[in-house]
Amino acid sequence: MTLLARRGLAAWRRSLQVRVVAGTLVLSTVVVVLASWMLLRQVSEGILQEKIDSSIVEASSDLRSTKVTIDAAEPTGDTNRVLLDLSEDIAMRARTSGLYEVGVRIVKPNGDDVPPVAEATMNTPLVWSVPDDLTRSLRIGQVSYRFVSLVRTDGSMTPNLVIGSQLRESDTNATFNLYYFFDLRQQQDILDLLQRSLIAVGSLLVLLLGLVAWFVTRQVVSPVRMAREIAERLAAGRLDQRMRVRGEDDLARLATSFNQMAASLQRQIRQLEELSRVQRRFVSDVSHELRTPITTVRMAADVLHDARRSFDPSIARSAELLQNELDRFEALLTDLLEISRFDAGAAALELDDVDFRPLVRQVVDAAQPLATRKGSRLVLDLPDTACVAEVDPRRLVRVLRNLVINAIEYGEGRDVEIRVASDEQATAVSVRDHGIGLKPGESAMVFDRFWRADPARARTTGGTGLGLAIAMEDVLLHGGWLQAWGSPGEGAHFRLTVPRRPSEPLDHSPIPLVPDDARRPFAELTASPENAESPGAST
Incomplete structure (x- = not known):
C-alpha cells in the first residue's frame, strides 16, 4: 500500500495530465453528487406531498362518512358495541377503496388511549403502533399525520403515512381515535429507482468527463512532452532534433517557434565550436612556432646576462629585465601548450x-x-x-x-x-x-x-x-x-x-x-x- 501511495504521489507530481484528470474527476463528482441530491430531494418532496394531499382527502372523506354513521346510529349506551359497529362500517369502506387500512381506539377521559383490548384493527395486516406525539396532537374535527415504519404480520417493515383524527359519540359521550394507514411502498420504490438511476447516470457522467479531460489534456500535454524530450536531446548534444509540426493552431506555432529556436542555437553553437577550434588551433600553433625564436632569444639573452657585469649599469639592468621577462614569457608558452593539450584531449x-x-x-x-x-x-x-x-x-x-x-x-x-x-x-x-x-x-x-x-x-x-x-x-x-x-x-x-x-x-x-x-x-x-x-x- 505504501508503494502504491508513493507511486501515485510521484505520478501526481510529475504528470500534468494526471493532475488535470484527477482534478476533473473530483470536481465532477462533487457537482454530480450535489445536483443528484438536489434533484432527489425535489422529486421526493413532490411525490410525498402529492401522497399527503391525496391521503388527507381520502381520510377526510371517510371521516365525514363515519361522522354521519355515528350521528345516525340508534343509542345503545354500550361503548364497546358502538366501537364494534363503527369498526365494521369503517372496515367495509376501507376494503372497498383498497387505499388504506384503519385502526380505531377509545380515548380515556384524560386523553390517553385505552389498552389494546378496546381497539379494533379491522383485520389489518399491520402490527400498528402510533407515535405518541401524533396521539397527543389529535383534536376533534382536525387531521394530523406522521411518517412511520410499521411491521407487517409477515415480519416485513414497510413505510406508512399515518393520518389521525378524533370523533365523539353523543349517546355514550365516548371519544374515538381513528388512524388511517396509507402504504408508501410504491412511492419508496419510485424513489429507490430514481436514486439508483441517479447513481448510475452520475457515475457514467463522471467517467465520461474523466475520459474527455484525459483526451483534451492529452492533446495539449503530448506536444509539451515532445518539446521536453527534444529539449533533453538538445541538451545532450543532439542538435539536429526537431519537433513535428501538425496543423496551424497554437501548438503548431509553438512547435515551429521551438524548431526555429533549436536551429538558431545549433547554428550559433556550431559557430562557437568552430571559433573555439580556430582559437585553440591558433594558440597551439603560435605556442609551438614561438618555441624556436624564443630559444634563439634565450641563448642571446643568457650571453648578455652572463656578461652584464662588464656593461654599463643601465645596460646591465636591461639585461636583467630581459632575462626576467623571458622567464615569464616561457612560463606563459608552457601554460598555453598545456592548455592546448587539454583542449585537444591529448592529456x-x-x-x-x-x-x-x-x-x-x-x-x-x-x-x-x-x-x-x-x-x-x-x-x-x-x-x-x-x-x-x-x-x-x-x-x-x-x-x-x-x-x-x-x-x-x-x-x-x-x-x-x-x-x-x-x-x-x-x-x-x-x-x-x-x-x-x-x-x-x-x-x-x-x-x-x-x-x-x-x-x-x-x-x-x-x-x-x-x-x-x-x-x-x-x-x-x-x-x-x-x-x-x-x-x-x-x-x-x-x-x-x-x-x-x-x-x-x-x-x-x-x-x-x-x-x-x-x-x-x-x-x-x-x-x-x-x-x-x-x-x-x-x-
Whole structure:
C-alpha cells in the first residue's frame, strides 16, 4: 500500500495530465453528487406531498362518512358495541377503496388511549403502533399525520403515512381515535429507482468527463512532452532534433517557434565550436612556432646576462629585465601548450599510489622563499597516518604549487594554512589564506582562463592567469573536485579532493569547504558537500 501511495504521489507530481484528470474527476463528482441530491430531494418532496394531499382527502372523506354513521346510529349506551359497529362500517369502506387500512381506539377521559383490548384493527395486516406525539396532537374535527415504519404480520417493515383524527359519540359521550394507514411502498420504490438511476447516470457522467479531460489534456500535454524530450536531446548534444509540426493552431506555432529556436542555437553553437577550434588551433600553433625564436632569444639573452657585469649599469639592468621577462614569457608558452593539450584531449595520466604528505612538504619547501619575502608563515596540518591515493604526482604537485603560490601572493603577509586529510573514499588538501578574499560571485570565475582577482594589483611572481585553469583540468582528469570559498576580508579557501581510485565515484570530501573560523559560513562557495556534492558544479 505504501508503494502504491508513493507511486501515485510521484505520478501526481510529475504528470500534468494526471493532475488535470484527477482534478476533473473530483470536481465532477462533487457537482454530480450535489445536483443528484438536489434533484432527489425535489422529486421526493413532490411525490410525498402529492401522497399527503391525496391521503388527507381520502381520510377526510371517510371521516365525514363515519361522522354521519355515528350521528345516525340508534343509542345503545354500550361503548364497546358502538366501537364494534363503527369498526365494521369503517372496515367495509376501507376494503372497498383498497387505499388504506384503519385502526380505531377509545380515548380515556384524560386523553390517553385505552389498552389494546378496546381497539379494533379491522383485520389489518399491520402490527400498528402510533407515535405518541401524533396521539397527543389529535383534536376533534382536525387531521394530523406522521411518517412511520410499521411491521407487517409477515415480519416485513414497510413505510406508512399515518393520518389521525378524533370523533365523539353523543349517546355514550365516548371519544374515538381513528388512524388511517396509507402504504408508501410504491412511492419508496419510485424513489429507490430514481436514486439508483441517479447513481448510475452520475457515475457514467463522471467517467465520461474523466475520459474527455484525459483526451483534451492529452492533446495539449503530448506536444509539451515532445518539446521536453527534444529539449533533453538538445541538451545532450543532439542538435539536429526537431519537433513535428501538425496543423496551424497554437501548438503548431509553438512547435515551429521551438524548431526555429533549436536551429538558431545549433547554428550559433556550431559557430562557437568552430571559433573555439580556430582559437585553440591558433594558440597551439603560435605556442609551438614561438618555441624556436624564443630559444634563439634565450641563448642571446643568457650571453648578455652572463656578461652584464662588464656593461654599463643601465645596460646591465636591461639585461636583467630581459632575462626576467623571458622567464615569464616561457612560463606563459608552457601554460598555453598545456592548455592546448587539454583542449585537444591529448592529456594523459601517469598514475601511481602517492602519499600526499611528502608532496605537500615538497611544495611548501619550494614556496618558502616567496613566503619569507611576503612575510607569510606556512602552517602545515598533516595527519600521522598516510594519505594515499592513485594520482599523477607531477600534475598533483603542479596543482598544489599553484594553490600555495596564490595563497602567499594574496595572503597580505598573514599565515597560510595547508591541511591534508583522508578517509576510505577520498583524499583532500586545503589551502587557506587570510588575505583580500573573494568577492561575491568570484569563486565561480576564479578557475576561468586569464582571470585574476585583482588585475591592478602589483604581483611579484608574474603569473600568467592560467594556473588555476590548468589546475582545474588536472583535477578533472583525476575525477576529482577543485573548489573555492572566499569572503572579502576573511581570505580564501581552496579545496582539492580526489578519489582514492580514479574509477570510484566521489560524493564527499574529508575537509569541509567552509572554514570553521569563517564569520559568514555561506558567503561564497562552489559545490560544497554541505550543499551539492557534484563534480560538475565544482567551478
